[in-house]
Amino acid sequence: MKKKIAIETPETEKKMKKLKEPKVKEEENDLEVKKSKKKRKASELQLEEEERSETSSELVEPVDVKEKKKKKKAKVEEEEEEDEGKSEDPNAISRFRISEALREKLKSKGIESLFPIQALTFDIILDGTDLVGRARTGQGKTLAFVLPILESLTNGPAKTSRKTGYGRAPSVLVLLPTRELAKQVFEDFEVYGEVLGLTSCCLYGGAPYHTQEMKLKRGVDIVVGTPGRIKDHIERGNVHLGSLKFRVLDEADEMLRMGFVDDVELILSKVDDASKVQTLLFSATLPDWVKGIAARFLKASKKTVDLVGNEKMKASTNVRHIVLPCSKSARSQLIPDIIRCYSSGGRTIIFTETKDSASELAGLLPGSRALHGDIQQAQREVTLNGFRSGKFMTLVATNVAARGLDINDVQLIIQCEPPRDVEAYIHRSGRTGRAGNTGVAVMLYDPKRSNISKIERESGVKFEHVSAPQPVDIAKSAGVEAAKIITQVSDSVIPAFKSVAQELLETSGLSAEDLLAKALAKASGYSEIRSRSLLTSMENHVTLLLEAGKPIYTVSFVFGVLKRFLPEEKVQSVQGLTLTADGMGAVFDVAEEDVETFLTGAENAANVSVEVLKKGLPRLQERDLSRGRFGDGRGGFGDRSGSGGRFSGGKGGRGGFSDRRNVRFSNGSGGGRGRYNSKKW
């Protein structure tokens, strides 16, 4: 059984590097180190010689020659250190069969050493074996297949038999689930393949056929694209896959889901002789059902390198995974404060379940842009390029941006609600915390309709439960920023504003501090500070905890208790009523101006206590969405109106009771082969 090593933290990575001692490379490396030592010895001898001659001709030798020799000596010493380095890092690129040109290109990109998934799969791929590769998000899976494929085509087994010349058929086919991801992987092949004289093209929908046809006509070595457009080009006779040497399914589990697998199967079957093609599958998630389907495309001799394996933690370990209760209506007010709290100026990606909610939310968040499948392709490219280049820092997207996208300095991921399956959670949260960086993933949830524990169970994540950042806390940090800015304002402005300031002091009835506090608030964009409830994050609402001195089994019981000491309209104003996990209480939101009514009423009611929650929510009952239509029915309930929306006591009669007959649960798709409608994105 191959030892599976979880590689995420720098410590484990260092341990990994120590562990990984590629056998074949050792001899080569020693040889190389010996060669460079000999070279260095020769230059040292030459230097000594020159120094000897130098002493005799001190007066004659110009200064710059001396400088040159100093530099040469320093270079020799530097090479010495470098050699030492080589012998230490088992994953140094010099230890692998990577050609000099490609090595130089990698170094120009700051890459001197391979990541574990790359080091562990490089030889397997270069030596011609089919492979299933899995590593957590952001661990370099793309180069894990790009580098050995390029080396095989130019210096390895695929070199002699690959097609060359004008109009050549491609040697490599890489399939991806989204256009953005196809373009990203294409760019890697383009950048690294170019130095080895290989050309690539990218075939994806929404882009003009003609340019793609022209490239194919001229002949390319590597085709990267999405299944739909590639299938079109096959049917139009623009591309022939009979001579493929490699076929790669990146995000393999996604590519083999319903909605993709038929096109993928058709495309992969176009090879003349599958025994002559190497097949590689990569993903950060490989649910059990994938293995059965994948076997259809892989040779029996295939190898698996799984750096996640049976590890409990399937998601990125470089990410803080946070959950925060928030009703749908409070999202647009709360999200800017979450960004202020958890992103230190980097990029933020916000995920929504549908295209409409992505567009709607982007419209409510100043400075953000939407990315989803209903947006014209040209606009999608402008938006993504703008986000990558920092023209704007907040992207609101559907799952079209969930997988693979590698965007620099994404510090925060916000998911507006728990995704339908754990793979979506792992990939979305993996847009941050990449290549050893850290990040924060905040998942909003409606306390009564969440499947947090299911995601925790299946992803191995242990969520940090936090309440909504209170506006007063945000304002404090914003005020500090404003104060810094104000002190930097030039004194030249004082004469123009001093008289108004004095008049304001005399007429406002406020102290100088209070007036300055208002000025700082205004400079920070605040005209008022509203409280925010812990349960639904709604502004001007307060969360109350009710206990009745005995276990509470149903929501209707709580409404019955409230009706004993409150008028009907106050009972109906209750928002988000949810039972506590210990079954001894219930929490709900009320308007700030009604708090006194509820507290006073409870004081006069027997065996009832109501208190304002200030510090945090108790653990609440969840409904396990994966149990299908009616869930367990105990703590679960929905809105009788059938909207499945946020629970409230209002809207016609006794809405929202745990009445099995009338409750509609959203049907969790579970982790299986849920019907994937990529059009949905």
Ligand SMILES: Nc1ncnc2c1ncn2[C@@H]1O[C@H](COP(=O)(O)OP(=O)(O)OP(=O)(O)O)[C@@H](O)[C@H]1O
């Ligand atoms: N050996 C390396 N050294 C330094 N950086 C690297 C190395 N390999 C890849 N990277 C960088 O790491 C980042 C993540 O790489 P990549 O997108 O391939 O990750 P991934 O494992 O495919 O992630 P996901 O599962 O989300 O698709 C990229 O910015 C890439 O340039």
